[in-house]
Amino acid sequence: MATDYYELLGVPKGADDKTIKAAYRKAAMDCHPDRHGGCTDKEAHFKALNEAYDVLKDPQKRAAYDRFGHAAFQNGSNGQGPFGGAGGGGFEGFSDIFSSIFGEFMDPRAQRASAARGSDLRYDLELSLEEAYSGIEKTIAVQALAACEACNASGSRGHTAAQSCPSCGGAGKVRAQQGFFVVERTCPGCMGSGQTIADPCPSCEGEGRALKTRKLNVNIPAGVDEGTRIRVAGEGEAGMRGAPAGDLYLFVHMKRHSIFGRDGTTLVAEAPITFTTAALGGCITIPGIDGERIELKIPAGIQSGETIRQRGAGMSVLNGRGRGDLMARILVETPTKLSKDQRAILEQFRDTETGDECPASKGFFRRIKDALGG
Structure with a gap:
């Protein structure tokens, strides 16, 4: 394999x-x-x-x-x-x-x-997270070879029909004998098309196509992610003298979001909370990707780094139904500025601590004490 x-x-x-x-x-x-x-x-x-x-x-x-x-x-x-x-x-x-x-x-x-046949084209398309969530119709400008309007893609000044190339007999390739070997190469007379134009169009020099900037409306489905490739059939470069056009490939790139990170259909956000909310529990509100406000219930005693999952509040599923989840990573913030009264209250609380309030700290210092021989 x-x-x-x-x-x-x-x-x-x-x-x-x-x-x-x-x-x-x-x-x-x-x-x-x-x-x-x-x-x-x-x-x-x-x-x-x-x-x-x-x-x-x-x-x-x-x-x-x-x-x-x-x-x-x-x-x-x-x-x-x-x-x-x-x-x-x-x-x-x-x-x-x-x-x-x-x-x-x-x-x-x-x-x-x-x-x-015309060549395929690549277009790098940058989207916001909101656009990727809901899907969107985008207007893009593509500069590529398009059908020549002066000759209506015929390649001829007088719109006369192309003739079979005399050099290759219409095959588009010629063969040459070199010792025991036969070498095959593209015909230099018709450049592989198999046809020649007696009176070429001056605008496109007989190719039937010329460089042009086109505006296209493309539909981006909901749920696309970084690296998603979307094929738009027939919107690549025009073929020679009316031959089929190539395809256009859109490569999706995601802009950085101010709140959310993304892991597939899961949205990830960091949610700082006060240490009192972490100790007593409470509720915080964050904006959802769909514009709706999301209330997250904070259980009492939550630790920094723990996550809260909100089902169905994530990204849309590409070519499917439903949505992923939202994961809020809790960051407990220690206050850096305290008033005199707040400090007095915290000192009073510290005087009443027994160690059972924070079992992880109590266990850590017990292990330290044992390691030092009591």
Whole structure:
């Protein structure tokens, strides 16, 4: 079974590019074959690290790997899914079956489609915790190749049809004999499209697409978290001369919240209380992520560091129902400023202490006394 690329580099699945690069450099340096006298095991591990980094450093390959795993790069799929297409929805007609058996060079139609399809895009989207809780529709600006309006994506000045490339016969690739070997490369005449334009459009130089900034409305579901990836089909770069567009992948990043931390669907908050509330018990109020006020009952004798759980007051469940919990971590605060009367009351209380009020302290000092021989 192939090793998971993230585990191989020792990084979490949501790691950013900087973390992945640093982890790769450290791991590659530690197991470089030159440092281990040509050890075959180290050499194999070094090659595996390079393979993992080659995929994870590339946004397109990484998005495909996160979705399909190692199957995304098997059978020459180039990260387009286990069946060679971005949708991964299985074979479609005789062309795909023909290509899967005999290869792309034997099937010019599949080759042209692969070369002409637009690239996938990555967009990093930052959200507040409240937006992630409720879900939101966001308007984003994406600068990418879009269908050329001047030629209506045809690539031709007069909207005339493209002609089959004379250099490759429409295959998109050419072969050259070098001794006993046959070298196959992208056709320089049509750049892999299999077609040429007699009178190219001056706006897009015959590609049928031009750089443009588009505004898109995207729906973000409730419950997304750091590292969540959302695929928006068909909103990537436009394909050449009307070919299908790639996909847009949204990568979610969470802003730091002033009150809450997050662990999955659980919200975590620190709640300072006075030492009198800790001793006598009471009630405190904190704002919930949904805007509602949450009352937490403090039991008498609670200790600093203990937690109180409020069921159903946490984050929304992604693609599910209900909510997680809220965990309030209690911090007992010792007063730093006392009035004369308050000090007198506390001194009076201290004079009445027997040690039974604080069993942990009593037990600690008993152990100290025993350790010192009584």
